[in-house]
Amino acid sequence: MESSLLIWLMAVPLATTGAIVFAPERMAKVLATFGSMVGVLLGLIAAGRFDWADGAAYQFTSSFPLIESLGINLSFGVDSIALWLVLLTQLLQPLCVIGSFSAITERVRTYYAWLMALQAAMIGVFVARDLLFFYISFEFTLVPMYVLISLYGSTNRRKAATKFFLYTFTGSMIALAGLVYVVWFTAQTTGEWTFAIETLEQQARTMGRSQQAWVLLAMLAGFAVKVPIFPLHTWLPLAHTEAPTAGSVILAGVLLKLGTYAIWRFVLPFVPAAVNEYAPIIAGVCIVGILYGGLVCWVQRDVKKLVAYSSVAHLGFCMLGMFALNNVGAAGSVLYMINHGLSTGALFFCIGFMYERYHTRSLDEVGGLASKMPVWSFFMGFFTMASVGLPGLNGFVSEIMCLMGAFQSGAADIGAGGTTGPLGPWYAAIAGTGMIVAAMYLLFMVGKIVFGPLREPAGHHEHDVLPTDLNAREIGVLSVLAAGCIVLGVYPRMVIHNIEAPIEQTLSVVSMAASGDDPASTLATTGGPVLLAGRDAE
């Protein structure tokens, strides 16, 4: 049972997809709700059975051959970081399903079928212990998202969907070349052509400096587009704006995390030397993204686009923390992935619910809704605060940790067990101004749309149904997310404590590469097998 748990996590949404396809149209909603609820249950079981004390070890492992002759297996396994992201996915899924009940009225079956297929693929990314299995899942997420955007999006949907697909597909083709190169390199030393991540992790880091740099570039081409890191972000605002509500939520909540997760899982441990060398540049780009994203947000008139650009800025913080390459920054970064999923996902829900009522997203047309929809306004304000980083809510903790990480990075001694990194106080100082910008644009948005005189789009009174406040279903969806924001805001240790072990393990690899220590000794200390005969010493 234990070892097949992860397979069930993927099989349930897939089975639901199949059931929806063959069931009558009116059953689609019910089936999707049921399937995603079972998913939540399985996620909770997995969390309960997971040995959190040993979070760095991969658990629930199992493996099946897929294409043996090319060394490809379906290998499953999660460490605590992956499990948290799985839990995030499982949590958002039923909310997305339930949140779409009223928004989706045509081609319902297709919609829920693809939504569930998307979940299976996203879970696949997090649970894969085989590089190609990971890649298959990573790529496959494109198809459901493409369909969801281009069938259920707003006016410009086809263009947005195509741009989304082409951007990410182009990037990941180049990433594939880099990943296969790593496999080839490993095969040179071990004599075995395998896509098993475990083996690759131990061998890839012994690549020479220039090899590492090229592999880093190739991998970033694929993963940075997904994150998205400035200047590869241009697909994101368009896709977000045009996507249906649940599509936006999943896009912001989980799909972007596939990029950050992939960078954490593959870039850092595979090419540690290059990461050390280029971390300042990447961090610099992230900071540009933070500031640029923030400033662009400020001038947006389309509220959905505004939140989309805020994602660019937020994920800049997330990547900055990761490339601080110390424990605080990395923990903050992982926490940021979860927090951003909750608060930005919730913001997209809020905007979606408003759009269903007013059919506009323009800040010029709607405003001052506090008097008309107080409950909605409360949630909108609440999640904005969470997103801005109000102390006590979740965004604050992760944002401050990312900045602290960047600040401390490069300091000579930051206490026992800590690892330094290549950044420094200046990075944190400049990025910190991004927090101010974030406060400006988000508060500006809330100020316009929630407070002030009531403005409603002309002619909406002619609709049969007058806009009313949120109903119980919508309140339920938002409450779950709000609860998550509060819990992670006041007790972030719940996550941080659990992800320390895997973070330390990955960072020790990176710092060893930085200090020029023999990677072989790194392996000895982390307990990895030493298989380094004939490696390319740097």
Added chain:
Amino acid sequence: MIPFLAQADAETPAMVAKLAYLWPEITLFITTCVVMVLGLSPNRAFRKSCAAVSVLGLGVAFVLALFTKTPEYSLLPGLMAYAKPLIAAVGVLLILMLTGTVDQGFERAIKQGAKWDPLRSTRGEFYAFALFSLTGLMLCATADDLIWLFLALELTSLPTYVMVSISSSRTRAQEAGIKYFFLGALGAAMFLYGFALLYGATGTTQLWAGSAGPGIAEILATRILETGSIGSIATVGLVLAMVGVSFKIAAVPMHFYTPDVYEGASSSVAAFLAFVPKAAGFITLILLASVVGWGFGGETNQPLASGGTLPEPIRVMLWVVAALTMTVGNVMALLQSSVKRILAYSSVAHSGYMLVGVIVGPGSPGDIPSNGIGAALFYLLCYGFMNLGAFGALACLERMSGEEIESVDDLKGMCATYPWIGWPLVLCSLSLLGLPPLLGFAGKVALFSSAIWAQEIVLVVVMGINSAIAAYYYLRIAGAAVLEEPGEVQRSLVRTASFGRIAATVVSGASVIVLFFASDALIQRSADAGAYRPSPAPTQLRSGESAATQFPLRPENSQGVTPPSRPQN
């Protein structure tokens, strides 16, 4: 003596001994003759049975191909055992696809009381030509001699010229046939010239050592040992031959005919053209490359089984052709609005991908991911199925007036109006795009692996970027079929009467999923097919001794072979 039953021994004449490998071809030839006669029968039931008999013949050939023995000495010993069943299997689908292409109007007229006139019927010839072409393709895989190879290639191509012209009553089909024929003749002249130069350089037409002493492979290996290079005449010969053959695979710069011919021919025949001559071209290319070998090395400069590259001029030529073919194919496909032209250019691009495998070579023995030939042959299989499905879907629908569908717009809402035709089209175009978990992705991973193994990083990047370019137009096709709502025009499309086409399309569509999960076994088989066993070059050549005595493959050959004269460079 029946060669199939008896072991060939020294007394058996060489040609008779070869018959033992040819049972699938013989079967196909017999079927061809039967079909040709059946097609002329005044009895309608007999005429109608042409396709069924052809499929039956191919089925028998498939079984025979699985069991026919392979020659004990060959540079690519596994090629035959892989290629022939593949050809027969795809051939079955192709014949099903071809059903209902010709004689439709004539048969209708007969039903309404017109008189049977054998002169007006083309049914028998049509199937017979298709079978001839498939026979030629199989013969390519059996070839061990330049003349054989040339004849096999022409047997593959000549029938297709006629098939293009008779596939449709439109004048465009005639034009396409003529264009195809003249350019085909140009290609044939080029590789024939190349073959002649190769013969001139080596004094033999045998590809490798056989009944007539050492073959081109051994002589070139000896030449390398003695002079360090294969010599300019042999190089020019190989380059000319390869450029000529690139007509068959539709590679740049011999690709110009592709869109016009595919567009002019009916979709079913276009599907045939996109696979059969291309497969023949690739098999020929692989044979030609294997003759000169992927590098020489070691103390005695032996041909390498792994780790080397083709001789520099040839490698550079193929490299440039591959990169250009991918890029030109994909970029041109981007600019098209007709589906058939898109698919034609996409088939050009796919040739570029497969060429990468040929450049990479066989890799290290026993190491499947490094085997570029295996990857190219596996990709050929993938391509065969997915391309068939894509063209097949186009062939399944027509306008009320009987015209074929043309533009991407015609595909709108196809999944809603004709799910059994639309979904295979979507699956096949996503597979052509290389999206996991579909067959095309497995093929691409195999090619990527082998190319990276051979350190052809630049080619891999070119390939990656090209796959991304291709994404745009494949998405257009798939998107139109799945996402768009069918309009008036699209609703008025009707299914063609031919059941075989729909069956072939559905089977191809299903196979791109099913075969992905069975790709392990297929990749293993293709790697066996790509296993390269280089000819043993003489360790040292004593003066005055010709290479012939070093290869006493049939020492007691009663016919007394004269050793080839040393060619003068």
